[in-house]
Amino acid sequence: MWGLRRASGPLKNCSFGVALARSGSLKSESHVDNVTGIIRLAMLESFYQAGDIFSRPCMAVFSFSSNARGRTCVEEDDYKAELGASISTKSISESKEDVDDELISELEASDNDDEESSGSSLEKLERETRTNKRTSSRRASLALFKDIIGTSSHSLQTVLDKWLEEGKDLGRDDISLTMSQLRSRRMYGRALQLSEWFKNHFSCSERDYASQVDLIAKVHGLEEAENYVENIPESFREEIVYRTLLANCVVANNIRKAEEIFNKMRDLEFALTSFACNQLLLLYSRHDKKKISDVLLLMEKENVKPSPFTYRLLINVKGLANDLKGMDQIVEMMKAEGMEIDLKTEASLARHYLSGGMKEKAEAIVKEMEGGDLKRHRPACKFVLPIYAGLGKADEVRRVWAICMPKPTLLESGAAMEAWGKLNDIKEAEAIFNLMMETGYRIRWNTYLVLLKMYVDNKMPNKAKDLVRRMSDSGCDIGPLIWDALVRLYVEAGEVEKADSFLQRAVTKNPQKPMYSSMMAIMEEYAKRGDVHKSEKIFHQIRQAGYTGRARLFRLLIVAYINAKAPAYGLRERMEADDIFPDKDLARQLAGVNPFKRTSGLNLLD
DSSP states (O other), rough: OHHHHHHOOOOOOOOOOHHHHGGGOOOOGGGEEEESGGGGGGGGGGGGOOOOOOGGOOSSSOOOOOTHHHHHOOSTTOSSBBOOOOTTTTTTTSSSSSOOOOOOOOHHHHHHHHGGGGHHHHHHHHHHHHHHHTTTTHHHHHHHHHHHHHHHGGGHHHHHHHHHHTTOOOHOOOOOHHHHHHTTOHHHHHHHHHHHHHHHHHHOOOHHHHHHHHHHHHHHHHHHHHHHHHSSGGGGHHHHHHHHHHHHHHHHTOOOOOHHHHHHHTTTOOOHHHHHHHHHHHHHHHHGGHHOOOOOHHHHHOOOHHHHHHHHHHHHHHHHTTHHHHHHHHHHHHHHHHHHHHHHHHHHHHHHHHTTHHHHHHHHHHHHHHHTTTTTTGHHHHHHHHHHHTOOHHHHHHHHHHHHSSSSHHHHHHHHHHHHHHOOOHHHHHHHHHHHHHHHHHHHHHHHHHHHHHHTTTOOOOHHHHHHHHHHHTTTTOOOHHEEEEEEEEHHHTTTHHHHHHHHHHHHHSSSOHHHHHHHHHHHHHHTOHHHHHHHHHHHHHHHTOOOOOOOHHHHHHHHHHHHHHOTTTTTHHHHHHHHHOOOOHHHHHHHHHHHHOOOOHHHHO
């Protein structure tokens, strides 16, 4: 663990005060150079440069601070997509499987889908039902799932009650499988209704309550979910319930609320887990990297062993910072811990080497991923296709794709589309997409997104809009990631009003929270124009969505006032209310819009 902290960055000037009081008073360990293990703190220098966290006196009570101090977050990375749920999709049933102790992005979740070789999840369930007579639970689940999606949300409760009245089998496992199908299709509203009905007809476990917390957060927001937690019987208000709420705070990028829930878990004396720490690490990797080392310090003090996800996340942070040497150190630590460097981690390393201009290293890794015989190591195909495209090797992309043919999986097809998109060969990407359509697979939203991004990047608005219409006609969920692509399309075309109007209509029809990057793209254009009124409107909407405590948001608002040549009253006080303290550049900008600034003429009168 000390080695991991060494590779993460120096423990300096961290505004995140970890709840370490329970571990006893801390000494200024960074000044002790001759103690085994502590010497390795020098490796912490790779994350940021600032002063020593231990130079401050140890307080009696430690708590989190949300000071943003002008830091900006990385909006485009492997963890840009929303986090997966922190609880198993089988929470309704008393499953023997433990809840996955990893936070995963939607992109990572797609890699683990059972749809890889079987088409849609519904098709897979139908096939298993036909081929296995013993799966009576699956047959019941399939019938129930079809009834639920075939009725309106208003009559869903009636459908469920009718099932019981007709004496049909409906047990915990049936509902669990049905819930899994609804979640996989992102039909969270109906999943929540099913969960509420279940609660009225069956006894609930901690996992069942956690499942409902997750669904309420997804459908109604964090405040409703938090209120629900307070009403859960105390005997069931266990760690899994709070960590599910914590995970959704991270989904919402709500730093203050996440820290609050984390501290509450500590106050309730729940055992500290790598899961909870990974939540914060992921949040800070996006918004405040200087706090990462504090989380690692807490893990060290509480003897919490880093999980593979912890290492993968730190590798990603290092790679995005172009600290390839530090990235290599973390890989060595993984190996020293006996952890396997899986395909996903290798692919991440190769991508970062490519970004850092180290093509030879990237190519060496991709060859290692192939294992000498790609036909025998077929799972590597979906990872190596985009990497070969990044290396500019179209012939290698064709070779790998030929191995996938004639029966490519959905993930392989999506990876090939992405590869041809990187090589700017849209015709090849469209050919693969059409092949996927011909196979009869139910194409998921993330596959559409690959092609949609190509159209946006190549400024092909008509094709982009046609593709979205096809998505809608196919019943595919058009959510925040799709909105983000279309907003960018409008903004880059100079039609910010259309982008604004589109996003408002989308949120009205589909009450999901838009992405931070979508709203910021619109606000940035309004700020450039000096449109204070519309900038303030988007600013308010961003805060309502829960994206608070961000200096970049205020920077753009100040730009709007500067370009409008208008004074900004009370802006400094608004920043302080969000615990944001301006750095030199931001202070200079604030001075420029200060309506009470002193002029040289007034100085002469003094």
